[in-house]
Amino acid sequence: MSALPNTNPYLPMAAEVMDNIEEAPGINTLRLRLTDPAQRAAYVFVPGQFNMLYLARVGEVPISISSDPGDSEFIDHTIRAVGRVTEGMVRVKPGDVMGLRGPFGTGWPMAQAKGRNILVITGGIGCAPTASVVQYAHARRGQYGKISVCHGVRKPDDLIYGERFENWCKAPDTVCMFASQEAAPGWTGRTGLVTQLLDDLPPEAIEGMTMMCGPEPMMRAVAEELLRRGRPIEDIYVSMERSMQCGLGHCGHCQYGPDFICKDGPVFPYQRVRRLMPVKGF
Amino acid sequence: MEPALLPRAKFDALVQTLAQAGYRVFAPVPRAGAVVFDEIGSADELPRGYKSEQVPGRYRLSHDGGERMFDFVHGHESLKRFTFAAEERLWSVSHDGQVAFHAHLPDDRPTAVIGARACDIAGMRVQDRTFIAGRHASFSDPYFEQRRRSIFIVAVNCSVCASTCFCASQGAGPRVTEAFDIALTELHDAFLLEAGSEAGEALAAQLPLAPAGEEHHRQAAQQIAQVAQSQTRRIDNDGIYELLFDNLDHPRWDDVAARCLSCANCVMVCPTCFCHRENEVADMDGTSSAHVRQWDACFTMEHGSTHGARLRPQVKQRYRQWLTHKLGSWWKQFDVSGCVGCGRCITWCPTGIDLTEEAAAIRAEPGLKA
Numbered sequence A: 001m002s003a004l005p006n007t008n009p010y011l012p013m014a015a016e017v018m019d020n021i022e023e024a025p026g027i028n029t030l031r032l033r034l035t036d037p038a039q040r041a042a043y044v045f046v047p048g049q050f051n052m053l054y055l056a057r058v059g060e061v062p063i064s065i066s067s068d069p070g071d072s073e074f075i076d077h078t079i080r081a082v083g084r085v086t087e088g089m090v091r092v093k094p095g096d097v098m099g100l101r102g103p104f105g106t107g108w109p110m111a112q113a114k115g116r117n118i119l120v121i122t123g124g125i126g127c128a129p130t131a132s133v134v135q136y137a138h139a140r141r142g143q144y145g146k147i148s149v150c151h152g153v154r155k156p157d158d159l160i161y162g163e164r165f166e167n168w169c170k171a172p173d174t175v176c177m178f179a180s181q182e183a184a185p186g187w188t189g190r191t192g193l194v195t196q197l198l199d200d201l202p203p204e205a206i207e208g209m210t211m212m213c214g215p216e217p218m219m220r221a222v223a224e225e226l227l228r229r230g231r232p233i234e235d236i237y238v239s240m241e242r243s244m245q246c247g248l249g250h251c252g253h254c255q256y257g258p259d260f261i262c263k264d265g266p267v268f269p270y271q272r273v274r275r276l277m278p279v280k281g282f
Numbered sequence B: 001m002e003p004a005l006l007p008r009a010k011f012d013a014l015v016q017t018l019a020q021a022g023y024r025v026f027a028p029v030p031r032a033g034a035v036v037f038d039e040i041g042s043a044d045e046l047p048r049g050y051k052s053e054q055v056p057g058r059y060r061l062s063h064d065g066g067e068r069m070f071d072f073v074h075g076h077e078s079l080k081r082f083t084f085a086a087e088e089r090l091w092s093v094s095h096d097g098q099v100a101f102h103a104h105l106p107d108d109r110p111t112a113v114i115g116a117r118a119c120d121i122a123g124m125r126v127q128d129r130t131f132i133a134g135r136h137a138s139f140s141d142p143y144f145e146q147r148r149r150s151i152f153i154v155a156v157n158c159s160v161c162a163s164t165c166f167c168a169s170q171g172a173g174p175r176v177t178e179a180f181d182i183a184l185t186e187l188h189d190a191f192l193l194e195a196g197s198e199a200g201e202a203l204a205a206q207l208p209l210a211p212a213g214e215e216h217h218r219q220a221a222q223q224i225a226q227v228a229q230s231q232t233r234r235i236d237n238d239g240i241y242e243l244l245f246d247n248l249d250h251p252r253w254d255d256v257a258a259r260c261l262s263c264a265n266c267v268m269v270c271p272t273c274f275c276h277r278e279n280e281v282a283d284m285d286g287t288s289s290a291h292v293r294q295w296d297a298c299f300t301m302e303h304g305s306t307h308g309a310r311l312r313p314q315v316k317q318r319y320r321q322w323l324t325h326k327l328g329s330w331w332k333q334f335d336v337s338g339c340v341g342c343g344r345c346i347t348w349c350p351t352g353i354d355l356t357e358e359a360a361a362i363r364a365e366p367g368l369k370a
Helices: A038-043 A085-091 A123-140 A162-172 A195-200 A215-228 B008-020 B119-130 B142-149 B197-204 B216-231 B239-244 B250-261 B265-267 B313-336 B355-364
Strands: A013-024 A027-034 A050-053 A059-066 A075-082 A097-104 A118-123 A148-151 A175-180 A209-213 A236-239 A267-269 B004-007 B024-031 B035-040 B052-053 B058-063 B086-096 B098-105 B113-117 B151-156 B180-185 B190-195 B277-283 B288-293
Touching: A013 B098, A027 A038, A027 A097, A050 A075, A059 A075, A059 A085, A059 A097, A059 A123, A075 A085, A075 A123, A118 A123, A118 A195, A118 A215, A123 A162, A123 A209, A123 A215, A148 A162, A148 A195, A162 A175, A175 A195, A175 B035, A195 A215, A209 A215, A215 A236, B004 B008, B008 B024, B008 B113, B008 B151, B008 B190, B035 B058, B119 B142, B119 B151, B119 B313, B142 B151, B151 B197, B151 B216, B180 B197, B180 B216, B190 B197, B190 B216, B197 B250, B239 B313, B239 B355, B250 B313, B250 B355, B313 B355
Parallel strands: A118 A148, A118 A209, A148 A175, A209 A236, B024 B113, B113 B151, B151 B180
Antiparallel strands: A013 A027, A013 A097, A027 A075, A050 A059, A050 A097, A236 A267, B004 B190, B024 B035, B052 B058, B086 B098, B086 B288, B180 B190, B277 B288
16 A cells, blocks of 8 residues: 555645646546645555545546656546546646546556566456556566457447557557447457457467456456356456545445445456346445 | 543533534434433433333333433444534535636634544544555545544543443443543542543543542443443454455345344444545535545445446345455454444444344355355
8 A cells, every 4th residue: 555645644735737638528537637746656556556636616536547657746547437537537628737646546456467468358448447457568568478359349339548548559569459339330350249259369479467347247257257267266357446536545435345436446356246246236 | 640530520621621622522412212312501402311222123221210310322423423423524626717726624723522432532533544654555635634622532431331242342332442531430429530642631630539449440441341241242353354255155134134134324323434425416506516425334325336337236246245355354444343342333224233243154154056
């Protein structure tokens, strides 16, 4: 657990909007910079962690960090406008000041993944937290093996990170594959579920660490399929999502069986959540 | 100091000494048919001669004209209201020109609370594990910490208990053993008083105390032992996490859901429930806004909603969330049960749901599937 730059963990730090990039309709990446130089210097994060972002007079929501931890001056957050607060957040302009608390939670197992292949499975907006995995590994290319990204969307319009995906696809030893549940003219990926992409991958792609973020039925289906194919459960990680209002393990909304998603997660070994994931109501 | 006697007739000296020492003095007072904590000016305001009848779904206060001050056992309020405010402004933001954040920590005027029971203190200690950084919490809540630091606790060892009490089963009472400044045991016409902290010692030194004899100690111990023995409810905590999480499809969840109103009374009276929501309260002129937290409950639909999707639309899922956490996964998170056996959730449940019965029903027939 990294220490927070502010002493009162409930109090947001002021953060300036440096850029607001539209990734797809209703999906924007906000690039933020803490305004206080001391807080900026003290701010460090690992891929997979999240911040609580606050829009003045509207409210606060948890958003995962999608940029590289090597640069903690400019902190990216990819947001889908799904509610009252996020609807407002995608409309901010450069120069606006927001609130930021964090970083919170656990990160991806980038240390355990060293020297191994990485399989990234994402669905919908799920590619925001996992984007940090790909960028992290690419920035440290010699430390990791082959990188395979399988991204599933409901419809082709939901595909975000167009330019970023293009760059990833061109990167050495990197494969990107796409699946859309709905077909559309010009769609070159698979039509179907992201699980079907496993069949299209070279066999060695699954023989490393798997990191997933997206809808729980998707993550569960892929994890169980990997287990059927003989992959050890310790190599499978998932990022979970629940309502969070504090990020501190205090407010209780993300309480999930023996864990709080905000502090024991959001990244969990699949083993830790396997029992509760199929149970409705948790 | 050695435990000593405070004559009942001189109880007001405790109230006045606390007030003179700068404390706001709170104590149990009868109000609208129940005992609540309120600020008092004299010992006359305490519920002298009151008793409470507490059974599942029922609380009735009666007055017998006697002199005893603490036989009412407890009301729906616990110490929690002093350490974890039901509603408080955490911080505010001003943005006329420049955006700035301002923390609003509670004022640190010392508060003395007379009449905390062992279950109340146990509940506070359970919440310490949630809100104070250490083995079980990553972050400290400065609001809770400040209130916790500012409180002076005059505890009372229960000499009677309600039918819904089961503190002995939860290792939480009836004797107060920690985190108090002064502890009282009400005897025939005096209180056996002991100090539990330096502040308590200093205060006790100013009180008109008389030496206590062996018979006073014996009587106090006997009363407390009797309270423990008279409790009929209990929870079998052995392997309870596995028991509950192995039985998430048990038909008992449907059974209790048919009786549960999902009203959240159980959560509101619980000394350990810590869930809270954070609300934004914007002012009308558009230049500032307050960030306010309020107690929340896993019985509300919103509690389990994630960006609009309702995770627990059924009452059975919400009751199960509460009970499996309270009695089960609390152990995993905090190495302690989330239940201190105060029985308030049983008394104050409008339909008299008894969590000890619910847990026992699952233990009696594990493995059933709805």
